Amino acid sequence: xxxLIYFIIIIGLSCLTPMSLSEKCLDYLSPLNGxxxxxxxxxxxxxDKRQTQPTLDNMFAVDFSCLIDDSVLCDKVEKVFxxxxxxxxxxxxxxxxxxxxxxxLNFCTTYGYCDKGKTTLGSAGPARLLPYQGPxxxxxxxYPQALYKQMNLPEHPQFKKNEILAMxxxxxxxxxxxxxxxxxxxxxxxxxxxxxxxIHGLGFSTAWNNNVGEAxxxxxxxxxxxxxxxxxxxxxxxxxxxxxxxxxxxxxxxxSGKPLTSITDELNxxxxxxxxxxxxxxxxxxxxxxxxxxxxxxxxxxxQGAMSFRLTKxxxxxxxxxxxxxxxxSSIAHADLQTYLSTSDFLMMFTYPPRSTLGQMMSxxxxxNTTGPIGPKLRLLFEIxxxxxxxxxxxxxxxxxxxxxxxxxxxxISNISFNLTLFLICILLTFNYNSYI
Numbered sequence: 001x002x003x004l005i006y007f008i009i010i011i012g013l014s015c016l017t018p019m020s021l022s023e024k025c026l027d028y029l030s031p032l033n034g035x036x037x038x039x040x041x042x043x044x045x046x047x048d049k050r051q052t053q054p055t056l057d058n059m060f061a062v063d064f065s066c067l068i069d070d071s072v073l074c075d076k077v078e079k080v081f082x083x084x085x086x087x088x089x090x091x092x093x094x095x096x097x098x099x100x101x102x103x104x105l106n107f108c109t110t111y112g113y114c115d116k117g118k119t120t121l122g123s124a125g126p127a128r129l130l131p132y133q134g135p136x137x138x139x140x141x142x143y144p145q146a147l148y149k150q151m152n153l154p155e156h157p158q159f160k161k162n163e164i165l166a167m168x169x170x171x172x173x174x175x176x177x178x179x180x181x182x183x184x185x186x187x188x189x190x191x192x193x194x195x196x197x198x199i200h201g202l203g204f205s206t207a208w209n210n211n212v213g214e215a216x217x218x219x220x221x222x223x224x225x226x227x228x229x230x231x232x233x234x235x236x237x238x239x240x241x242x243x244x245x246x247x248x249x250x251x252x253x254x255x256s257g258k259p260l261t262s263i264t265d266e267l268n269x270x271x272x273x274x275x276x277x278x279x280x281x282x283x284x285x286x287x288x289x290x291x292x293x294x295x296x297x298x299x300x301x302x303x304q305g306a307m308s309f310r311l312t313k314x315x316x317x318x319x320x321x322x323x324x325x326x327x328x329x330s331s332i333a334h335a336d337l338q339t340y341l342s343t344s345d346f347l348m349m350f351t352y353p354p355r356s357t358l359g360q361m362m363s364x365x366x367x368x369n370t371t372g373p374i375g376p377k378l379r380l381l382f383e384i385x386x387x388x389x390x391x392x393x394x395x396x397x398x399x400x401x402x403x404x405x406x407x408x409x410x411x412x413i414s415n416i417s418f419n420l421t422l423f424l425i426c427i428l429l430t431f432n433y434n435s436y437i
Contacts, residue, residue, distance in 0.1 A: 025130050025157055026142075031123040031165040032111065041130070041157035057396055059094035060085030060198070063162060067105035068170045076176050077104045077168070077190065083177070084194040086396035088202075091374045093388040096149040100198070101127060101162040107169040121188060122168035124197035125205075128160040134249070139261070141246045142219075147203045147386055164201035168193070175357065181402035183355050191399075192358040195373050196347055203385050204348060206332045207245045208260075208297065212282055215294035216301055216326070218242045218264055220272060240272035250384055251319070251332070252310045253300050260307075266293045301331050304338065309381055317377045320350050335378075345375030359399030369395055 025041040054061065062081040066074030081102055107113040113120050126144035133140045146163040148156065174190040175183045183189065207219040221243045242264055251260040270290040272281070285291055300306040302324045308316035318336040334350040341349065344367035353361060362368040367375060371393050374382075383389045 023157065025128050025160075027128050027160060028125060028165055030167075031125045032107075032167050041128075041159075043155045044158050046152065046154050046156060054094075054097040057089060058082060058085040059089045059092075059097050061097050061099045063099065063101050065101075065103045065105075067103060067110075070170075073170070074104065077174075078102075080176070080190050080194055083191055083397055084198055087195055087373055088198060090372060090393055090396045091379060091390060092382060093390050094150065095152050095388070098146045098149075098164065098198075098202070099162040100164045100166055100201075102166045102168070104168050104170050106171045108171050113169070119172055120169055121172055121193060122166065122197060124164060124166035124201050126201055126203075127162045127165045130157055132246075134246075137261075139244075139249075141244050141249060142207065143246050144201065144203050144205070146201060147246065150387055164198060166194075166197055166201070177357075177359070177397075177399060181357070181400060183357055183402075185355060188352070189357040192352070192356075192361070192373075195358065199348060199374075199378075200333075202382070202387070203245075203247055204333070204381075205245050205247050206251070207243060207248055208301070208332060209328050210298060210326050212285060212291075212294065214298050214325075215286075215291060216297040217267065217285075217294050218244050218248065240274045242267045242272075246385060247309070250309050250381075252308055252316070253297075254306050254308055254316070254318075257310075259310075260297070263293045263297055266290055298326060301326050305336065307332060309384075311377060311380045311384065315377075315380075317345070317381055323350075340375075343375065344371055345377045347373050347375065348378065357399070357402075359401045362399065363401035368399070368401075369393075 023040065023042055025039055027037045027039050029037055060081070062078070062085070064078045064081060066077065068074065081100065085098075085100075107120055126146065128145040129142045130145060130148050131140050132143045132148060144163070145159055149159065149163070168190070173187045175187040177191060208216045209219075210216050219242070220240055244261060244264055248264070249261055252258060253260065267290050270285060270288050276284075285294075301321050304322035305318055307319045307321045309319060311317055318339045319332050320334040320336050321331060322336070322338065323331050330350040335345055335348040337349045337351055340346050341353070342365065344362075344365040346353070346361050346365060358373055359368070362373060365375070367373075371379060372395060379389050
């Protein structure tokens with residue numbers, strides 16, 4: 001019942017006018033299992049002040065809950081979130097505080113995630129998604145609350161308490177700044193993980209997935225442009241549409257330069273009835289003239305260097321499209337590994353560098369004092385999404401570094417799962433212990 005689950009999740013966002021467009025929102029109750037809830041979010045004045053006052057060097061407020069019996073470790077983890085917030089604040093001139101609901105708990109005893117060969121380190125994502133009709137093309141896309149807040153609109157849908165949900169597994173051996181170097185095998189720099197996760201929560205996310213085999217489609221939701229009733233008040237069929245995230249607006253196919261959003265336009269020529277059964281939808285879509293467009297996107301998504309986030313007419317941020325078959329959460333939703341491994345734009349790769357701390361990666365790239373963990377292309381990407389980027393970067397913290405010429409293999413897979421029950425959530429960082437054996 002994949003399609004029907006999709007519809008249940010997003011159905012509450014249906015609306016008729018720009019004013020009513022934002023009166024329903026999609027909340028995530030847990031970033032780990034994808035549990036969601038459609039909630040009312042009525043328009044309120046921007047004078048509504050609900051947040052903790054930020055500090056000049058950290059625009060992130062962390063509601064931290066540590067659910068293990070180790071107060072020393074809890075304190076260390078909480079401080080990592082503070083440091084991560086400072087690094088991002090050193091790059092982005094955030095207009096409103098970003099509140100993070102962060103939990104540190106044992107995934108094995110709490111959720112049964114006990115695979116000793118492959119351990120999930122954490123998960124994170126937006127706490128709320130809000131539909132917004134862009135002023136340049138009048139298309140409705142889904143915005144994470146953290147980004148929506150930066151627009152500073154005089155009226156806005158009621159915000160949730162937190163912008164980002166984050167959960168991390170305490171049943172893992174983490175490395176903390178100040179621990180001995182080189183970092184031992186089977187350890188992970190938790191600061192690297194948290195900064196990466198928060199970047200996803202700020203909007204580095206795609207809505208495209210492979211729910212119809214070797215073809216990609218964006219999320220399916222209700223139509224925001226088709227009336228739900230006739231002028232006489234009679235109900236009409238519940239029409240649906242394909243929906244993008246704001247990140248998807250700027251993706252292009254290479255080498256043609258074809259905008260991905262133009263393919264979304266083509267797909268939206270396919271009539272979607274929200275009451276369709278899953279099998280009926282899939283069979284009808286595969287037989288439609290629109291299906292080859294989805295196959296075209298899939299082919300690009302498994303061809304290295306075939307998709308990018310367009311930064312300027314002469315510059316692209318190459319996205320991860322080298323994984324075959326397509327991997328939901330890793331493909332498209334990360335920076336290309338081959339292109340950025342040895343550059344200052346390393347942060348958003350889907351693979352964690354072997355035995356490398358965040359300080360080491362910045363030192364190797366020469367970015368510790370120039371751009372920090374958020375490289376020049378990622379900085380420009382954030383500016384295009386709608387964030388204000390600071391002209392100058394001043395390191396908030398000086399991280400230790402250690403030159404390591406080892407060639408150990410270490411993988412962290414970011415499962416931003418755009419399946420039908422988990423949208424824009426980053427189940428990040430599966431740690432494969434077998435890579436060390």
